[in-house]
Amino acid sequence: MAISTLPVKPASGRKWSRLLLMGPAFVAAIAYVDPGNVAANLTAGANYGYLLVWVLVAANAMAVLVQYQSAKLGLATGMSLPEILGKRLGTRRRRLYWVQAEVVAGATDMAEVIGGAVALNLLFGLPLLAGGVIIGLASMLLLALQSSKGQKSFEYAILVLLGIIAVGFVSGLFVNPPDAGSALGGLVPRFEGTDTVLLAASMLGATVMPHAIYLHSALARDRHGFSEDPAERTRLIRATRFDVAGALMLAGVVNIAMLLLAASSLRGIEGTDTIAGAHAAVTSALGPVIGVVFAIGLLASGLASTSVGCYAGATIMGGLLKVKVPLLTRRMITLIPALVILGAGIEPTLALVLSQVLLSFGIPFALIPLIRLTGKRDVMGIHTDSMALKVAGWTSATLIVGLNCVLIALTITGQS
Numbered sequence: 001m002a003i004s005t006l007p008v009k010p011a012s013g014r015k016w017s018r019l020l021l022m023g024p025a026f027v028a029a030i031a032y033v034d035p036g037n038v039a040a041n042l043t044a045g046a047n048y049g050y051l052l053v054w055v056l057v058a059a060n061a062m063a064v065l066v067q068y069q070s071a072k073l074g075l076a077t078g079m080s081l082p083e084i085l086g087k088r089l090g091t092r093r094r095r096l097y098w099v100q101a102e103v104v105a106g107a108t109d110m111a112e113v114i115g116g117a118v119a120l121n122l123l124f125g126l127p128l129l130a131g132g133v134i135i136g137l138a139s140m141l142l143l144a145l146q147s148s149k150g151q152k153s154f155e156y157a158i159l160v161l162l163g164i165i166a167v168g169f170v171s172g173l174f175v176n177p178p179d180a181g182s183a184l185g186g187l188v189p190r191f192e193g194t195d196t197v198l199l200a201a202s203m204l205g206a207t208v209m210p211h212a213i214y215l216h217s218a219l220a221r222d223r224h225g226f227s228e229d230p231a232e233r234t235r236l237i238r239a240t241r242f243d244v245a246g247a248l249m250l251a252g253v254v255n256i257a258m259l260l261l262a263a264s265s266l267r268g269i270e271g272t273d274t275i276a277g278a279h280a281a282v283t284s285a286l287g288p289v290i291g292v293v294f295a296i297g298l299l300a301s302g303l304a305s306t307s308v309g310c311y312a313g314a315t316i317m318g319g320l321l322k323v324k325v326p327l328l329t330r331r332m333i334t335l336i337p338a339l340v341i342l343g344a345g346i347e348p349t350l351a352l353v354l355s356q357v358l359l360s361f362g363i364p365f366a367l368i369p370l371i372r373l374t375g376k377r378d379v380m381g382i383h384t385d386s387m388a389l390k391v392a393g394w395t396s397a398t399l400i401v402g403l404n405c406v407l408i409a410l411t412i413t414g415q416s
Contacts, residue, residue, distance in 0.1 A: 001056045002084040008083060009011065020177060023151075023152065023155035023159070023223065023243070024056075024071065024155070024216065024220045024223050024240075024243060025067060025071065025157060025216065025219075025243040025244045025246070025247035025248070026155065026159050026243070026246075026247040026250075027154070027155055027158050027215075027219055027246035027308055027311075028067055028070075028161060028216040028219060028247065028250055028308075029067075029162065029212075029213055029250065029251040029415075030158055030161070030162060030208060030301075030304045030305050030308045031108070031212035031215075031305060031308060031309070031312075032060075032063060032207055032208040032212070032248065032251035032252075032255065032262075033162070033165050033166075033169075033251050033254045033255065033301055034108070034111060034115065034209075034301055034302070034305035034309075035111055035112055035114065035115015035116065035118070035119075035275075035298060035302050035305065035352055036108070036111040036112070036115070036202075036352050036353075036355055036359070037110075037203075037207065037254075037255055037258065037301075038108050038115060038169075038258060038275060038298055038301065039115070039202075039260065039275055039349045039352035039353050040170070040199060040203045040237070040352070040353055041056070041255055041258035041262065042203040042258055042261075042262045042266070042275065042278045043199060043202075043262075043264070043273060043349070043353060044196075044199045044203060044259055044263065045258070045260065045262025045263035045264075045266065045267070046263075046266040046267060046272035046273065046278060046281075047088070047195075047199075047258040047272075047273065048190050048192065048196060048199070048268070048354060049182065049263045050179075050182045050183050050185060050186030050191060050259075050260070050263050051190070052177070052196065052199060052203065052259065053183060053186030053187055053188060053256065053259060053260075054186060054187050054188060054189045054190075055200045055203050056203060056207065056252070056255050056256050056259060057187060057252075057256070058189075058399075059203060059204050059207035059208055060207060060248060060249075060251070060252035060255065060256075061210050062207075062396040062399075062400070063207055063248050063251070063252075064244060064245060064249075064405050065393060066204045066208060066213055066367060066370065066386070066393075066396065066415040067212065067213070067216050067244050067247075067248060067390070067398060068241060068244045069239065069245070069370055069371070069374045069385070069389070069393065070212075070213050070214075070215075070217045070220075070370060071216050071217065071219045071220040071237075071240045072220075072237050072240065072374060072380075072383060073370065073379075073380070074216070074217035074218060074219070074220040074221035074222050075221060075224065075226075075233060075236050075237050075240065075373055075383075076237065076376050076379075076380050076381065076383040077221075077226070077379060077380065078221060078225065078226025079217075079221065080215075080218035080221060080238060080315055080318050081167060081213065081214050081217045081218075081274060081319070081366070081369065081370055081373070082101070082214050082218075082312045082315060082316050082318070082319025083136060083218075083318075083319040085097065085319065085320060085369055086268035086319045086321070086322060088334060089320075091195045094320055094321075095320075095321070097320060097365070098317070098320040099314065099315045100142075100365055101210070101214065101320065101362070101365065101366070102313065102316065102364075103119050103213075103358070103362070104210045104211060104308060104329060104359055104362035104366075105210075105211045105312055105313040105316055105334075105360070106313075106334060106337060107355040107409050108209065108210075108212035108309045108312070108335050108355070108359060109304075109306055109313065109334045109335075109337075109338065109357055109360075110176075110220065110341065110351070111310040111311060111351070111352050111355040112135075112301075112302050112305040112306035112309055112356055113132050113135050113136060113139075113302065113306050113335060113338035113339075114128075114132070114302075114338055114341065114342060114348045114351055114352055115298060115301060115302040115305075115348075115349070115352060116131065116132070116134075116135035116138075116298075116299060116302020116303055116306065117130075117131030117132040117302070117342055118136075118235070118275050118276065118298065118302075118348050118349075119131075119295050119296075119298035119299035119301075119302055120130070120134060120135070120299065121276070121297045122275075122276065122279050122295040122298070123292070123296070123299065128342040128348065129169075129339060129342045129343045131342075132335070132338055132339050132342045133335075133339065135302055135306060136306075136331065136335040136338075136339075137301060138303050138333075139303060139306045139307040139310065139331060140306040140328050140331050140332075142154070142303070142304075143307055143310060143311070143327040143328060143331055144328065145157055146307075146311070146327070147326075147328075149325060151219070151222055151223060152223075155264075157309075158304055158308065161300045161301075161303060161304035162300075162304065164296060164297060164320075164332070165249060165254060165297050165298040165300045165301045165304070166253070166254050166297075167293065167297065168293050168294055168296050168297015168298065168300065168301075169254050169257050169258050169261070169294065170254060170296045171290060172257075172261045172265065172282060172286050172293075172294065173257055173261055173264075174293055175286045175290055176261075176264050176265050176285065176286055177264070178260040178261075178263060179230065179264065181386065182263070183260060183263075186263075190319055197403070198351075198357065199404055200352075200403060201357050201360045201403055201404060202353050202357050202360065204360050204363070204403060207255060208363055208367070208396075208400065209359060210314065210362040210363050210366040210367075210391070211309060211312035211313070211316070211366075212308075212361060213309065213363075213396035214312055214315060214316050214366055214368060214369055215308070215315050216321075218309055218315045221238060222280040223340040224236055225262075230381075230382055233383065234382075234383070237292040237383060238310055240307070246313060248368055251319075252374075254324075261282070262278065263282065264356075265281065265285045265286060266278055266281045266282070266285070269281045269285075270387070272349065274349040274350075275298070275348065275349050275352075276347075276349075279291060279294060279295060279298075282294050308332060310327060310330055310331050311327065313330060314327055314330055315335060317330075324391050328399075359388060359402060360400070360403070361404055363400050364397060364400060364401050364404075367396070367397050367400065368395075368397055370393075371385075371390070371393040371394060371397060374382045374389075374392075374393075375389075375390050380387045
């Protein structure tokens with residue numbers, strides 16, 4: 001019997017249209033198109049052309065698998081990943097686990113506020129610190145919408161912002177399409193020294209996001225609750241595949257579009273190692289309209305992703321520590337590190353890239369427990385992972401951990 005702490009919901013009256021879960025996965029997908037992605041993907045494309053296209057393709061394939069497993073865990077058990085871990089870990093281990101998860105969530109939130117502040121600076125010339133404050137306040141309004149109007153209203157707002165993000169980062173490709181042959185050549189896995197491994201880890205950390213792994217199980221569960229009817233659970237789990245596939249395919253297209261745009265329009269142009277420089281180069285090469293659309297996409301990315309990141313942090317804390325802090329209170333507290341960095345004058349793009357590397361190291365702590373839990377019959381019941389899913393999950397975890405080990409080795413030895 002699968003674990004559950006939620007009230008049973010009756011199976012009667014359900015229609016297939018209500019089982020199409022278009023919403024939870026699109027909220028989780030915001031994590032895959034946040035400002036950290038922008039920094040990592042633009043840097044990779046501007047500096048190394050199409051070399052690392054394969055990293056984004058592989059990372060997005062892993063993301064589809066991981067987010068499906070996370071959503072399935074929530075639907076099959078009626079509990080989020082942090083809640084299950086909170087029940088299974090002893091007090092000391094649970095608190096230590098929360099510390100690393102909170103650091104990951106904090107790094108995510110910091111990147112998203114910084115990205116939004118950079119977008120306001122590009123659009124209106126606002127100082128970065130003032131932009132960070134505005135992004136924080138705007139995200140509070142989004143979170144207040146979730147608190148007052150419920151999850152569906154929050155999902156609708158996030159879907160609108162996701163559409164703006166997609167237009168913002170894909171539109172430039174229509175003005176200056178990439179070279180198809182070179183783009184296909186980028187599908188061949190290879191590196192060119194330590195810097196490319198660092199960027200690959202950053203791109204991976206920005207694509208397979210730990211906080212999205214924790215959050216998606218709660219989002220899927222909160223939308224439909226838990227039913228003891230195995231047939232209904234099976235229908236929900238099957239339907240969520242469409243939600244995950246659609247959301248992550250859109251996020252993957254946006255990510256790859258960022259890299260292709262940088263590779264085709266920014267390669268070799270001085271100053272494109274920063275978002276501001278990349279924006280200036282995009283404006284110069286593709287025109288002011290595309291430049292403005294690009295900045296609006298970045299603004300939507302920062303606003304949406306920082307709201308989702310704060311939501312994820314509350315889910316992590318509630319599940320592991322059994323402490324519930326109001327979302328708006330948490331938003332005010334977690335805003336502080338980003339504002340300190342912005343006020344200190346640290347180069348924002350560098351801060352974004354390094355934050356994504358930190359996220360990459362946090363992935364195994366979320367991914368490995370997820371794979372173990374979804375493979376246990378005493379947790380998942382009849383919804384236990386198939387052998388093919390288990391192999392794919394453990395292969396993904398091995399590749400991610402391996403990439404991080406290579407990054408450490410290359411950095412310590414100073415190889416390039």
